Amino acid sequence: xxxxxxxxxxxxxxxxxxxxxxxxxxxxxxxxxxxxxxxxxxxxxxxxxxxxxxxxxxxxxxxxxxxxxxxxxxxxxxxxxxxxxxxxxxxxxxxxxxxxxxxxxxxxxx
Amino acid sequence: xxxxxxxxxxxxxxxxxxxxxxxxxxxxxxxxxxxxxxxxxxxxxxxxxxxxxxxxxxxxxxxxxxxxxxxxxxxxxxxxxxxxxxxxxxxxxxxxxxxxxxxxxxxxxxxxxxxxxxxxxxxxxxxxxxxxxxxxxxxxxxxxxxxxxxxxxxxxxxxxxxxxxxxxxxxxxxxxxxxxxxxxxxxxxxxxxxxxxxxxxxxxxxxxxxxxxxxxxxxxxxxxxxxxxxxxxxxxxxxxxxxxxxxxxxxxxxxxxxxxxxxxxxxxxxxxxxxxxxxxxxxxxxxxxxxxxxxxxxxxxxxxxxxxxxxxxxxxxxxxxxxxxxxxxxxxxxxxxxxxxxxxxxxxxxxxxxxxxxxxxxxxxxxxxxxxxxxxxxxxxxxxxxxxxxxxxxxxxxxxxxxxxxxxxxxxxxxxxxxxxxxxxxxxxxxxxxxxxxxxxxxxxxxxxxxxxxxxxxxxxxxxxxxxxxxxxxxxxxxxxxxxxxxxxxxxxxxxxxxxxxxxxxxxxxxxxxxxxxxxxxxxxxxxxxxxxxxxxxxxxxxxxxxxxxxxxxxxxxxxxxxxxxxxxxxxxxxxxxxxxxxxxxxxxxxxxxxxxxxxxxxxxxxxxxxxxxxxxxxxxxxxxxxx
Numbered sequence: 001x002x003x004x005x006x007x008x009x010x011x012x013x014x015x016x017x018x019x020x021x022x023x024x025x026x027x028x029x030x031x032x033x034x035x036x037x038x039x040x041x042x043x044x045x046x047x048x049x050x051x052x053x054x055x056x057x058x059x060x061x062x063x064x065x066x067x068x069x070x071x072x073x074x075x076x077x078x079x080x081x082x083x084x085x086x087x088x089x090x091x092x093x094x095x096x097x098x099x100x101x102x103x104x105x106x107x108x109x110x
Numbered sequence: 111x112x113x114x115x116x117x118x119x120x121x122x123x124x125x126x127x128x129x130x131x132x133x134x135x136x137x138x139x140x141x142x143x144x145x146x147x148x149x150x151x152x153x154x155x156x157x158x159x160x161x162x163x164x165x166x167x168x169x170x171x172x173x174x175x176x177x178x179x180x181x182x183x184x185x186x187x188x189x190x191x192x193x194x195x196x197x198x199x200x201x202x203x204x205x206x207x208x209x210x211x212x213x214x215x216x217x218x219x220x221x222x223x224x225x226x227x228x229x230x231x232x233x234x235x236x237x238x239x240x241x242x243x244x245x246x247x248x249x250x251x252x253x254x255x256x257x258x259x260x261x262x263x264x265x266x267x268x269x270x271x272x273x274x275x276x277x278x279x280x281x282x283x284x285x286x287x288x289x290x291x292x293x294x295x296x297x298x299x300x301x302x303x304x305x306x307x308x309x310x311x312x313x314x315x316x317x318x319x320x321x322x323x324x325x326x327x328x329x330x331x332x333x334x335x336x337x338x339x340x341x342x343x344x345x346x347x348x349x350x351x352x353x354x355x356x357x358x359x360x361x362x363x364x365x366x367x368x369x370x371x372x373x374x375x376x377x378x379x380x381x382x383x384x385x386x387x388x389x390x391x392x393x394x395x396x397x398x399x400x401x402x403x404x405x406x407x408x409x410x411x412x413x414x415x416x417x418x419x420x421x422x423x424x425x426x427x428x429x430x431x432x433x434x435x436x437x438x439x440x441x442x443x444x445x446x447x448x449x450x451x452x453x454x455x456x457x458x459x460x461x462x463x464x465x466x467x468x469x470x471x472x473x474x475x476x477x478x479x480x481x482x483x484x485x486x487x488x489x490x491x492x493x494x495x496x497x498x499x500x501x502x503x504x505x506x507x508x509x510x511x512x513x514x515x516x517x518x519x520x521x522x523x524x525x526x527x528x529x530x531x532x533x534x535x536x537x538x539x540x541x542x543x544x545x546x547x548x549x550x551x552x553x554x555x556x557x558x559x560x561x562x563x564x565x566x567x568x569x570x571x572x573x574x575x576x577x578x579x580x581x582x583x584x585x586x587x588x589x590x591x592x593x594x595x596x597x598x599x600x601x602x603x604x605x606x607x608x609x610x611x612x613x614x615x616x617x618x619x620x621x622x623x624x625x626x627x628x629x630x631x632x633x634x635x636x637x638x639x640x641x642x643x644x645x646x647x648x649x650x651x652x653x654x655x656x657x658x659x660x661x662x663x664x665x666x667x668x669x670x671x672x673x674x675x676x677x678x679x680x681x682x683x684x685x686x687x688x689x690x691x692x693x694x695x696x697x698x699x700x701x702x703x704x705x706x707x708x709x710x711x712x713x714x715x716x717x718x719x720x721x722x723x724x725x726x727x728x729x730x731x732x733x734x735x736x737x738x
Binding site: 018021022025103105 | 715716720724
């Protein structure tokens with residue numbers, strides 16, 4: 001398929017993720033949007049890797065340019081770790097203030 | 111010869127030592143100790159001055175070099191003393207008359223507290239030191255150092271009784287007016303350095319240097335030097351400080367404002383006579399200013415009632431005569447008159463101090479009278495002073511004043527006429543002073559009458575010595591027409607080239623006779639007028655015009671002081687408060703405002719922080735790909 005479709009989809013997902021991070025009030029939803037952004041990037045990486053693998057230059061050489069597909073796994077691992085830590089923090093905060101609304105959590109003020 | 115010149119540094123060093131000892135030890139020294147030290151150092155300087163004078167009389171002159179005062183590229187100024195005929199003569203006057211006044215002060219000031227007494231002598235010694243630097247300096251810069259020093263000491267001594275605000279105001283007035291003159295002098299010095307590259311007398315006062323200066327240069331430099339002399343020697347327009355300076359103790363008035371400091375201007379011009387002889391315009395200005403000052407001050411003195419003010423205006427008038435002599439090119443006559451004036455004016459000031467002492471502080475002559483029978487020595491010596499200043503033949507003033515008048519006659523007849531009339535006024539007001547104070551009936555209070563007594567020996571002996579000098583001091587300048595050979599002119603001729611009068615001997619004799627006759631008439635007129643003096647209260651307009659000093663102080667107040675005060679209050683309001691304070695406070699206010707706005711960024715809202723992160727990321731992105 002045309003690489004442009006993949007790029008477009010990835011871009012849309014990324015933008016939705018950014019806007020969601022900026023706009024949403026619930027902390028868990030914000031986390032969800034961060035995951036969305038990461039996965040958008042994953043998609044782009046895989047698509048480009050496949051694009052390069054299918055190009056004539058790669059077919060000619062013996063080394064297979066599939067680095068990006070391996071990198072995707074790194075990103076997924078990092079995302080998982082980050083989610084676990086972040087959710088743990090949110091649970092702890094909920095125990096103190098009984099809400100996950102970020103407008104309420106402004107103790108960094110002044 | 112070189113022995114004496116090696117010791118010449120002692121002449122100013124001794125008074126400096128006296129200043130330090132009396133100044134630093136003023137709380138621990140007793141009155142007799144500080145008075146003795148103060149007078150002894152001046153006596154020491156006098157002895158060394160006599161030795162120097164003897165050396166110079168044999169023809170040994172020279173420059174004694176101590177060290178390089180300033181040595182920068184292109185300008186080399188040495189700390190050196192010029193020992194020649196002119197400076198040695200002034201040395202004798204300063205230390206001699208100064209010593210007598212120091213001795214007088216030990217008795218006059220004995221009512222003061224110990225530390226004030228020592229302070230007085232410290233200031234007086236500092237003054238003598240500065241004046242000696244002035245006359246002994248080998249270049250204009252050392253002269254200027256001494257010039258400033260005497261101005262400072264004048265301020266310190268006029269304001270000696272500092273608790274009185276009027277006295278300190280008078281001191282400030284003297285200092286500020288001096289300063290105005292000093293500005294002119296400084297400009298002259300800068301000009302001189304710029305054109306000749308040196309300030310040493312040996313280099314500047316040569317005929318060779320004159321060729322380096324254009325006529326404009328010479329006129330400018332000499333005029334500016336004259337402005338300096340105007341301030342220091344109380345000529346129009348900077349003379350009003352001298353009558354107010356009478357607020358100081360009487361010996362101070364005698365020393366500073368009669369015999370020495372005010373003659374600094376004349377010394378300056380006499381020293382630079384080569385420059386002044388080539389500046390015709392400046393000489394005309396000096397003549398006119400000197401004559402006008404002499405006339406103005408004499409007219410004011412006619413109507414003054416404070417004994418010291420009469421003498422102060424008399425000093426201004428006599429200084430005008432000296433400048434008249436300088437302006438007509440008669441430098442020797444001016445120096446001669448400096449000498450004789452120092453004698454008889456110091457004599458009369460000290461005599462007035464004696465009178466004030468006896469009258470328990472009273473200074474108004476309308477409350478005096480008939481003092482002759484109570485204080486014979488003071489009265490007789492004062493009379494000698496009056497005869498000298500009036501120019502009666504036989505006394506010193508006759509020779510010096512007649513020489514000035516002869517020079518004026520040779521210059522311009524109208525100038526001579528005005529000068530002669532001023533001399534007549536001088537005789538009139540001086541004898542008015544004498545007659546009203548010492549003859550007639552006593553007009554004061556009973557308490558004062560009981561207290562009248564002759565002053566102690568420490569005060570009367572200087573009076574007697576000065577009276578003798580007022581008589582014989584003129585004999586060194588007997589002109590040829592009377593048979594002498596004017597030893598003073600001959601003595602000064604290496605420094606001041608002799609000019610030869612164009613007057614014939616007959617003319618000179620006629621002039622002398624005429625002035626003597628008119629002066630005797632003036633004195634007789636004063637005797638008739640004031641013999642039975644009663645205080646009268648008629649104030650015709652001319653009398654009050656003269657009594658109020660031609661309203662010159664009021665004129666200065668209106669034309670100079672008020673505009674300056676207005677300007678400075680304008681500056682205070684506008685520049686100081688609005689602009690300078692405004693900008694300094696404004697910086698503070700700006701920082702305050704900026705930080706208040708920046709603080710709002712820290713809202714604690716997580717969403718805002720995330721937004722800022724995203725924006726920062728975008729900016730980096732843009733810079734990375736599109737800008738660099």
